Every structure is written in C-alpha cells, then in structure tokens.
Amino acid sequence: MNEVIKIFGPNRLKGDIRVSGSKNALLPIIAASTLVDEVRLQNVPNITDCYFMLSIFRELGGNFTWLDNQTLGLGFSKAKSDTLLLPYVTAVRASILFVPAILFAFDHCKIFLPGGDSFSPRPVNYHMAIFEEFGFKCSLSKNYLSINRSRRTPNRVTINLPFASVGATQQAILMATFFRVNTEIFNAAFEPEILDLMKFIKSLGVKFQVLFSRKLIRVFPAKRSKPRKSHIFKVQGDRIEFITWCILGALCGDLVRVTGYPVKWLKRPLEVIHETGARIKVESKDTVLVKTQGRIKRVSVECKPYPEFPTDAQPLLAVLATQCDGNSTITDTVFPSRFSHCEELKKMGAQITVKGNSLTVKGPTKLLGASVLSHDIRASASLIVAGIIAEGETTVDGIHHLKRGYEKFDEKLRSLGANIFTMEQEVDHFC
C-alpha cells in the first residue's frame, strides 16, 4: 500500500492557521546540540527530516526524549564514532553539519554524501573548502567524503564563500565554535534560519558580529568547550510554511489569518504576493490576513538568497502564476534546475515553459484535477495547492516528500475547509 493525498476541488479557504516550527532552523540546531551536555528544544515539528537527524544524533552517541508533542530533550557528551555511513545521512542534507562534532572528537571523519531534495546537483565543495581552512584534508569518492587532519588549525580562519550558501555558512559557524577559532565568513548567507542557529550558539557564550551590508559574519568563540547545561531553546516558526499559506490565501482565501512568524523577515515574499493584487493586511508582528481578490496580476520574480524571494517558495509561486493575468516569469538563481513540479502542473493544464533557470507561466489557466507525482518537499506542497484550486479530483503521489518538511499539512488544510484526505492506495505490481 502507498499513501497518496486526494483533493476534491476547487475549494475556498477560511480561518486561522499557525505555522509549525521550522525544519530548516531545527536541523542545524540538532547538529549544534552536540556542543552542549543537555538541551531542551521547544516548537519542534513532527516531520521525517527531524526523525532522520535524531537517528544520526543517537548513532553518534547522543540521546533524546520527547517531553511532549513539540518538546525534545537532547543529551550529548562526545562523538563516539568517526564514521557516519547510515542511510539517514543520505536522506537529509543537514547531516553534513554533524562533521564538526566528529572532527572535534577524532580529527578524522568518514561520512556518506548528504542527501535531501534532489531537485538540482547539490555539491559539497564549499563545505570541503571550509574543513580545509581549519586544517583538514578532504577526499571525495563516489558515495562518501573522508576528512583527515593535515595540519594544525590556524589561530584565525577566513572563509570566502563563492555563493551565499546556507549550509556552508552554518558549517563555518559550527567549525569555528567547536575549534574555538576566531573566524570571518565573507559572502555569508543571512537566512533567518541561520540567525536562529547563531542565537542558539550565542547562548553558549559565543559572540557574533553580523555586518549585513558587507555580507560578513565574524565568529568569536567561547573559551570553554561545553559551556552550559540545561539550556532551553525555542525553534522559530517555519518561514516557507508561512509563505505557503499566504499564497493559498491569495489564490482562494475568503479570509485566512496566518500566524507564527515575524512578518519583518517576510518583506519581499509578502511584497510579491501583494503585487499580484491579493489583499494582505499585517495584523501584528507575527500575523497577516490574506484574501483573494478575483483578478490576479502577473509577476516577474527572481529567487535569490535572503532577503530576496526564497527558492523554496518558487514552486508555490509557479502555481500562483497559473492564475495571473498574462505571462509571468520566475527565475531561480539558487537552484537553476528546480523545476520538477512544472511537468506535473502541466498535466493539470498549466501552460509553463522552462528555459534555462527561468519559467514563463501563461495565465490565467483553469486547472483540472489529475494524478501527479511529487519529487521533493516544496514540489509536493505546490501540487497540493494546485489541487485545491483545480476543478475535480487530484491525486498527489510521493507524499513521503511532503512529510519530510510539512507537519499535518492535510489536517491544517481541512481546518480551513479544504476537501483533502490522505489515503492508502494499492500499488500496481507488474510482473
């Protein structure tokens, strides 16, 4: 049996929704929990990627307990293994952030190449360059990465990132903290999830200087290695989930109140949704009201690192564009081939042309229910959003991707009035 999501559309949505804790903030924080003896994490989403990271954490010698549905107690003393050759490692990209804890304990490490969404080639060369700056030599084989000490860690480290990579910025912060080396990260990424990691590490005594205009982060680590016990940290809300609800509100919201994320960090995405003509009202510092407004104006958007429009919301924006008046263009400069959702949306009637790293979406198009397959987390959410506005029955397969990053997505949609169900479906076996 295989789980699929079925939607009977079109639906109008109305009501209040609160976003869950952020996957992209949580995963690095689980890796950073190897820095402390004990930590209590609050606002933890129940998603598969969290379980994968916890399994790796346990394999390394850590322990964890669910204290309630959203609170995790984690304990760690020292990495007990120098190898991470587990299937979970290939399932989640953030697994590479456990390397600093292993190198700190053993001065060498062997790890499967990290996985995660496979929408684009996802090399680890920036991570390797960071390990090398800290005195290690890396060798890459087909499936794994070996890292060995080759010289002493210098007293100061300077990292120059070729691209403002989220994972590489987090890696540099973790290496600086473990090895207690003053570190400068040029061309750093500033996604709010990185700010959450810095906030977590700051409470361990590490100091940061963040020079946004120079795209520079300076890390001044603490002198002690295990600075604090019984540390409590609340994971920030999910930025991309917040945008997902706002896009749904713009498409088919009678009035949707979205809450649980600082609106000041959503300037560009909310601006884009507002430009389409949707009614958006900021109700408080973490709440907006969104309502559809009949005719939707076309968009022209480039997805870039924060504070620009996020690549993670690009598949959702593509669905909004199908309802816009005229030709919309969306360019993804972060993952230039992240377009697996387009072929599926075309099965529903969308008129999309992919050229290089850009999409042209002709609208407005009446979408019709179809059987579609999702290939990654955000693609699954976008296909569900398309199913909500489509006429008739839509079946979305591959929803294990959805469950990696969205907590109770179908349940939340039902609470807003959507006709959506998760069902078991027989798998056809061909002999």
Ligand code: UD1
């Ligand atoms: C993180 C997010 C992901 C989001 C992405 C961009 C997590 C768990 N995942 O992924 O949801 O889509 O940021 O906002 O937080 N690159 C290299 N070499 C490297 C590392 C990256 O070439 O060693 C390239 C990538 O191929 C990509 C660009 O840099 O083109 C940005 O990737 P990056 O910011 O590192 O994404 P992730 O941290 O993997």
